[in-house]
Amino acid sequence: xxxxxxxxxxxxxxxxxxxxxxxxxxxxxxxxxxxxxxxxxxxxxxxxxxxxxxxxxxxxxxxxxxxxxxxxxxxxxxxxxxxxxxxxxxxxxxxxxxxxxxxxxxxxxxxxxxxxxxxxxxxxxxxxxxxxxxxxxxxxxxxxxxxxxxxxxxxxxxxxxxxxxxxxxxxxxxxxxxxxxxxxxxxxxxxxxxxxxxxxxxxxxxxxxxxxxxxxxxxxxxxxxxxxxxxxxxxxxxxxxxxxxxxxxxxxxxxxxxxxxxxxxxxxxxxxxxxxxxxxxxxxxxxxxxxxxxxxxxxxxxxxxxxxxxxxxxxxxxxxxxxxxxxxxxxxxxxxxxxxxxxxxxxxxxxxxxxxxxxxxxxxxxxxxxxxxxxxxxxxxxxxxxxxxxxxxxxxxxxxxxxxxxxxxxxxxxxxxxxxxxxxxxxxxxxxxxxxxxxxxxxxxxxxxxxxxxxxxxxxxxxxxxxxxxxxxxxx
Numbered sequence: 470x471x472x473x474x475x476x477x478x479x480x481x482x483x484x485x486x487x488x489x490x491x492x493x494x495x496x497x498x499x500x501x502x503x504x505x506x507x508x509x510x511x512x513x514x515x516x517x518x519x520x521x522x523x524x525x526x527x528x529x530x531x532x533x534x535x536x537x538x539x540x541x542x543x544x545x546x547x548x549x550x551x552x553x554x555x556x557x558x559x560x561x562x563x564x565x566x567x568x569x570x571x572x573x574x575x576x577x578x579x580x581x582x583x584x585x586x587x588x589x590x591x592x593x594x595x596x597x598x599x600x601x602x603x604x605x606x607x608x609x610x611x612x613x614x615x616x617x618x619x620x621x622x623x624x625x626x627x628x629x630x631x632x633x634x635x636x637x638x639x640x641x642x643x644x645x646x647x648x649x650x651x652x653x654x655x656x657x658x659x660x661x662x663x664x665x666x667x668x669x670x671x672x673x674x675x676x677x678x679x680x681x682x683x684x685x686x687x688x689x690x691x692x693x694x695x696x697x698x699x700x701x702x703x704x705x706x707x708x709x710x711x712x713x714x715x716x717x718x719x720x721x722x723x724x725x726x727x728x729x730x731x732x733x734x735x736x737x738x739x740x741x742x743x744x745x746x747x748x749x750x751x752x753x754x755x756x757x758x759x760x761x762x763x764x765x766x767x768x769x770x771x772x773x774x775x776x777x778x779x780x781x782x783x784x785x786x787x788x789x790x791x792x793x794x795x796x797x798x799x800x801x802x803x804x805x806x807x808x809x810x811x812x813x814x815x816x817x818x819x820x821x822x823x824x825x826x827x828x829x830x831x832x833x834x835x836x837x838x839x840x841x842x843x844x845x846x847x848x849x850x851x852x853x854x855x856x857x858x859x860x861x862x863x864x865x866x867x868x869x870x871x872x873x874x875x876x877x878x879x880x881x882x883x884x885x886x887x888x889x890x891x892x893x894x895x896x897x898x899x900x901x902x903x904x905x906x907x908x909x910x911x912x913x914x915x916x917x918x919x920x921x922x923x924x925x926x927x928x929x930x931x932x933x934x935x936x937x938x939x940x941x942x943x944x945x
Contacts, residue, residue, distance in 0.1 A: 511881050512755050512849065513922050515578060515596050515764040516840075516857040517631055518833045519570075519772035520789040521864025523826055524808045525798075528873040529556040529889045538889035542827060544875070546834040550841050552887045553850065555876040555943060559893035562862075562869035563902050563910040563935050569867040571627040573860030574770035579633055580912040580931020587626070590633045592931060595915040597634050600762040602924030611762040612653070612754050615642035616743040618774035620784060628770040642766055646746035647736035653750070654731045657757060728847035729757040740767075740774055744836045748843060756847040765840070767833060770860040779828045788829070789864035791822035795898040808863070808898055826864075841877060853878035854921050856914075863898070870896035874914060876943065883921045885945040892940050910935035917943050 522543070529538045538556065540548055547554060564576035564583065571586030581592030600610040613632050622629065630639035643649040692700050732749040735742045744767070751763050768774045773784045781788070797819075798811040816823060837857065844850040855877040862872045879886055893909025896902060912935040919927035920939050929936040 512853045513762045514855040517766045521861030543830040546838045556889045557874040559891045560911040561908045565869045570771040591636045594633045596762050605761045609760040612760045613642035613764050614747040615644040615766040616747045617644045618740040620773040646734040725757045748840045752843040788825045792865045793819040794866040851879040852881045854880040890942045
């Protein structure tokens, strides 16, 4: 066999292994129950919505009274939960550099530089690092959910993946609600109690164990034959399979709260239906203590979703590019102003796309408010640390200058809530981030999330040069 044929075959094999992660739902194991102290638990939840913002509509403004703040229009659906929120301003995603949607997605939770829309993230994401640090011994170290729209691409690429077990190793989210409900909650009755072992389920468990043993053996034999880069990716894949194997054989120590029950899902494919399904799956995963770390991704970076139930006919991504860019609202515009405080005259020509973007993002905020309500219903919101982010700052020109992040919950008293935090100096939207070393990178927020979750060993995350330390204003 020629060297070229060997390389091609090797790459096809690696690609096939990546595709084999589609079979992960078949492999995942039964949940378990045990004794634990509910008051000591904290849950980390990462949220994602796509296509950037119109800056003056997203975030919050300081109020008249010291320490007070007023939510901007896109966050108003969350007003009932303002006392359990922190709006974080002044952070830039420096790891994304001058990249667009792809690098923004690949670096959002990893903080490791990535170039190009086709390149997967180059590091582990913060949720996976926290899960490893917690050693919670739940059935699943983490659970990833995705609410897909009918227009979303069904393949696996940089735009559709935000969680990474390691460099170049994206994790596949659950996006089929019916399959997720049947697999994750297998063995849990409608009342939340574990059922008696099912002989058919026990046979399936044995098949899964044998499959893991065979796959791990094959990967182990291949590793010495690979170059260093391929071997590292293969080892990351092997670690992922071994982690699932541990979930199968380990008993876990998670203790369900009283509200734990099999979730009822519609299993249909409109985005509103998918949203409610995935919210219910996530909430019940927490209530049943299947995991302490979870994520919910809406659509994908560069989302092509069409919000037809809001009367729209153009996809979200296209609408985002007709919204005003910063230079249209700033010093080079006909009227001198800035992106945070545009004048009525400046906004007049973009009134239609701004209204469309507002409708879309108010819908997203309304869904997140529903998530908070359901977490409140089952009694765990105050134990959660929920972080909401986006792959872009201004969607119209793909920048990463000043990305608004929103924290919700309380982390069992760890988070100082009900505040607007100016975490750094806001970047100049007319100068590239590489020329603004004084601007704080969002890597510091990722470190802060880990420490709020009790993983104090994480003091830097992502690219080391982008770290300056945890955001102390967030600690209670």
